[in-house]
Amino acid sequence: MISEEHLLSKDELSRLTEFVYRRTGMRFEKKKRYYAERRVAERMAATGVRDFAEYQSLLRLDAAEAQRLINSFTVNETYFYREEHQLRCLSRSLLPDVVRGRRPGDLVRIWSMPCSTGEEPYSIALWLLENWAMVDVYHVEIVGSDIDTDAIAAAQAGRYGPRALSKLPAEVLDGYFEPERDGTREIITDLKESVRFVPCNLADGASMAALGQFDVIFCRNLLIYFDEESRKVAANHLHGALAPGGYLCLGHTESMSRISDQFQLCRFPDAITYRRC
Incomplete structure (x- = not known):
């Protein structure tokens, strides 16, 4: 019998979080029960199923609904020039x-994943245009990827509100964004075309390998949602995705040193990064 306070029984919650874990590597423990139940309740209402058992059957049969559920679990909290020191x-x-x-003319590849709604990879493009004198000397390829297909679509649209844009200097806003319309500003076409967006899952080695190797990878504030086992899997996938000697940038609360010995910690004047051994 399900408590009036909870949509799912203990067993149903366990099955739900295990489904999300297997698909994403993200572990949602008991303290996240409300978060998980709220999202599955929204998807159950949207699909019109009668109970969780029926919804679980739908997840097995409908890959698109499984993706929509995964999308609902992702956290897309970001803004332009976040952690500017990196x-x-x-x-x-x-x-x-x-x-x-x-x-x-040689190729330089930079990967932002998870890229959420695009602020990070576009920030990389903006920063290099404004601050790296050699940006036009090399063929710089910037790729943004995320497991959330809705976030990818928003990134490709490239339209942002005041909060996302609040850290950008006025001259950058005026130089790379269209005038404000309906409270938002859209990135100019040339800048949109400088970033390629593709869906990718850090927990899935095949989808990681499909994108080849990169010189620099930004993977910030994702591993905090993983448990020890999935962090080790992610570390192996990130190692394989880096070109020899390539660099990995993590979030300020994350440390690869506690996860894998396949990376060398590098202290630079502006930030700590990890280099593929």
Whole structure:
């Protein structure tokens, strides 16, 4: 019997969180019960099912609904120039090291994942245009990816409100965004075309490998949602996705040193990063 306070029984909640865990690597413990129940309740109402058993059957049969459920569990809290010190590190330390020995026109690949609604990969593009004098010397490819297909669609649309834009200097806003319309501003076409967005799942080795190797990967504030086992899986996938000597940037509360010995901690003037051994 389900308590009046809870939509799901203990067993049903366990099955739900295990489904999300297997698909994403994200672990939602008991303290996140309200968060999980609220999201599944929204999806059950949207699909018109009678109970969780019926919804679970739907998840097995309908890949699109399974994706919509996963989308509902992702956290898309971000804004432009977030953790700006890492962007300074990118232009002052990481990229100068990456291009050492490369010729003009050579490919430099940067990956933002999870990219959420696009603020991070667009921030990388903006920052390099404004702060890296060599940006036009090399063929810089920026890829943004996320497991949330709704977030990917929003990133491709490139339209943002005041909160997301609040850290950007006025000259950057005026130079790279269309005039305000309906309370939002849209990124100019040239900048949109400088970033490629694709769905990808850090917990899925095949989807990671499909995108090839990168010189720099930003993977910030995702591993905090993983447990120890899925962090180790993620570390292996990130290691494989980095070119030899490539750099990994994590969130300020995350540390690869506690997860894997496949990376060398690198202290730069602006930020701590991890280099593929």
